[in-house]
Amino acid sequence: MTEVAPAWEAVAALGRAPGAGAIRQLLDADPHRARRFGFRAAGLLMDLSRTSLTEAVLDALLALARARDVAGFRDAMARGEAVNGTERRAALHLALRMGDRPWRAGAEDAAEAVRQSFAAMAGFVMGVHRGSIRGATGERFTDVVSIGIGGSDLGPAMVARALWRPGMPMRAHYLANVDAHAWEALRPTLDPRRTLVLVASKTFTTQETMTNAQLVKGWLGQALGAAAAPLHLAALSTNLPATAAFGIAPERVFGFRDWVGGRFSLWSAVGLSIALACGLDAFIELLGGAREMDEHFLTAPDATNLPLLLAALEVWHVNVLGLSARAVLPYDERLSRFAAHLQQLEMESLGKRVTMSGAPVAHATGPVVFGEPGTNAQHSFLQLIHQGTAKVPVDFVLVARPDHPHPTSHRILLANALAQAEALARGRTEAEARAEMARAGLPPAEVDRLAPHRTFPGDRPSTTILLPALNPASLGALIALYEHKVACLGAFWSINPFDQWGVELGKQLASGILPALENGATAADPATAAMVAEIRRLQ
Numbered sequence: 001m002t003e004v005a006p007a008w009e010a011v012a013a014l015g016r017a018p019g020a021g022a023i024r025q026l027l028d029a030d031p032h033r034a035r036r037f038g039f040r041a042a043g044l045l046m047d048l049s050r051t052s053l054t055e056a057v058l059d060a061l062l063a064l065a066r067a068r069d070v071a072g073f074r075d076a077m078a079r080g081e082a083v084n085g086t087e088r089r090a091a092l093h094l095a096l097r098m099g100d101r102p103w104r105a106g107a108e109d110a111a112e113a114v115r116q117s118f119a120a121m122a123g124f125v126m127g128v129h130r131g132s133i134r135g136a137t138g139e140r141f142t143d144v145v146s147i148g149i150g151g152s153d154l155g156p157a158m159v160a161r162a163l164w165r166p167g168m169p170m171r172a173h174y175l176a177n178v179d180a181h182a183w184e185a186l187r188p189t190l191d192p193r194r195t196l197v198l199v200a201s202k203t204f205t206t207q208e209t210m211t212n213a214q215l216v217k218g219w220l221g222q223a224l225g226a227a228a229a230p231l232h233l234a235a236l237s238t239n240l241p242a243t244a245a246f247g248i249a250p251e252r253v254f255g256f257r258d259w260v261g262g263r264f265s266l267w268s269a270v271g272l273s274i275a276l277a278c279g280l281d282a283f284i285e286l287l288g289g290a291r292e293m294d295e296h297f298l299t300a301p302d303a304t305n306l307p308l309l310l311a312a313l314e315v316w317h318v319n320v321l322g323l324s325a326r327a328v329l330p331y332d333e334r335l336s337r338f339a340a341h342l343q344q345l346e347m348e349s350l351g352k353r354v355t356m357s358g359a360p361v362a363h364a365t366g367p368v369v370f371g372e373p374g375t376n377a378q379h380s381f382l383q384l385i386h387q388g389t390a391k392v393p394v395d396f397v398l399v400a401r402p403d404h405p406h407p408t409s410h411r412i413l414l415a416n417a418l419a420q421a422e423a424l425a426r427g428r429t430e431a432e433a434r435a436e437m438a439r440a441g442l443p444p445a446e447v448d449r450l451a452p453h454r455t456f457p458g459d460r461p462s463t464t465i466l467l468p469a470l471n472p473a474s475l476g477a478l479i480a481l482y483e484h485k486v487a488c489l490g491a492f493w494s495i496n497p498f499d500q501w502g503v504e505l506g507k508q509l510a511s512g513i514l515p516a517l518e519n520g521a522t523a524a525d526p527a528t529a530a531m532v533a534e535i536r537r538l539q
């Protein structure tokens with residue numbers, strides 16, 4: 001047996017112990033549990049008290065982290081080693097946060113590369129905001145459209161939505177889906193003379209993005225003349241030849257390196273729309289918040305390291321308790337796309353079935369992640385989480401101070417979030433349900449009939465992350481927390497969290513099916529061929 005196997009076995013044994021997974025009794029036994037299992041970094045409080053973690057479980061998970069050398073993987077990542085083994089690349093999104101560390105990606109001075117691309121971005125943003133960079137008709141830009149998909153869309157779109165307030169420099173719009181209904185819905189809201197278009201694509205070959213970019217370039221050309229369109233375009237990409245071929249002048253191309261993974265790229269030029277819409281200062285503060293979490297991640301001891309603890313909890317839930325989904329519920333409307341961002345960040349990173357060396361994994365990997373803002377989620381899928389047969393851990397994200405002048409609304413929002421966490425953990429026993437119905441005066445037969453339906457099993461885990469306020473720094477720290485959790489889980493599970501081969505097959509098949517839809521060529525797969533025939537009949 002290797003050192004790793006006994007560490008796994010120790011964790012698994014705790015999972016088989018009587019009472020493992022219980023939460024209510026832990027809460028009852030220790031009134032200080034919230035203090036013991038509350039952890040702070042970068043202004044965030046992470047409360048793990050409403051989980052079934054115990055001192056023994058945590059110790060075993062931290063021993064497993066040592067056996068799996070999670071800290072070693074983290075440090076190799078920070079040293080710019082090729083931790084993305086299948087693509088032979090570093091994963092150096094930490095360098096984008098522009099800390100003082102001498103970041104290197106292999107032989108490259110990554111810190112210098114980041115400084116240069118940030119300086120170019122900053123110059124452009126200031127030029128647009130001051131009006132020295134204008135559209136072809138001399139008008140100032142008021143709107144920015146960022147065309148991109150996946151990592152070139154979800155992060156920036158989520159952040160801009162979270163941070164934008166009336167009066168900020170520009171309005172940002174995001175165009176991702178190749179479904180042209182998205183463009184047709186956006187188009188009438190835009191004045192081409194005042195619209196700046198960013199084509200955000202790391203590879204600059206993504207079919208959806210290039211299709212939309214051609215549509216929007218055509219719209220600019222029609223409205224302003226083909227020669228004027230380039231004045232309204234910029235590219236955010238690592239593929240300089242392709243941006244030039246698309247007709248974007250080199251000084252309008254904001255680059256980044258291949259060691260920035262798509263789902264980790266909002267801190268790079270891919271985040272240009274954030275800086276344009278919310279201001280350069282906000283973007284710098286966002287980087288600063290992430291940097292604070294980075295420093296914590298790189299230096300805090302395991303036992304108080306928030307990303308590592310969050311990852312360890314996920315191992316406990318997924319591998320020991322067999323919980324294969326997790327819900328993310330930000331109780332803040334401005335974070336309405338936060339779950340969408342985490343869906344990509346976590347599921348694209350951790351949806352793997354072979355180890356870094358290509359052998360089948362011996363255990364479950366990434367859970368299904370989904371979510372919606374609260375309180376809306378309460379009136380939707382939380383029924384299943386309270387009373388369904390599947391146990392689904394929840395991440396609550398709460399913001400203490402709102403930016404609106406309606407304290408009553410905010411108190412109602414927070415009371416609901418806290419009530420959900422309490423209800424999930426404590427539940428309501430059948431005896432409690434019966435007593436309550438009796439107090440309400442229900443006849444005994446009704447009490448008997450409804451008791452099973454009004455019983456809540458409890459012992460359903462949740463994590464609460466509290467932000468003092470939602471601002472660029474706290475949001476940067478929050479996102480970085482999850483990024484680092486993902487890296488830790490890659491190490492725990494010995495999978496590559498930085499590649500995404502799973503998206504390739506569908507891409508290849510789509511290009512084979514396109515001719516069948518265009519001219520009736522027979523698709524290779526009979527089910528596809530039958531559906532193509534029916535679609536063509538209806539068109």
Ligand SMILES: O=P(O)(O)OC[C@H]1O[C@H](O)[C@H](O)[C@@H](O)[C@@H]1O
Binds near residue numbers: 149205262263
């Ligand atoms: O930025 P791009 O090269 O256009 O890629 C956009 C997205 O598409 C790919 O298929 C991957 O699934 C994502 O990781 C990536 O973020």
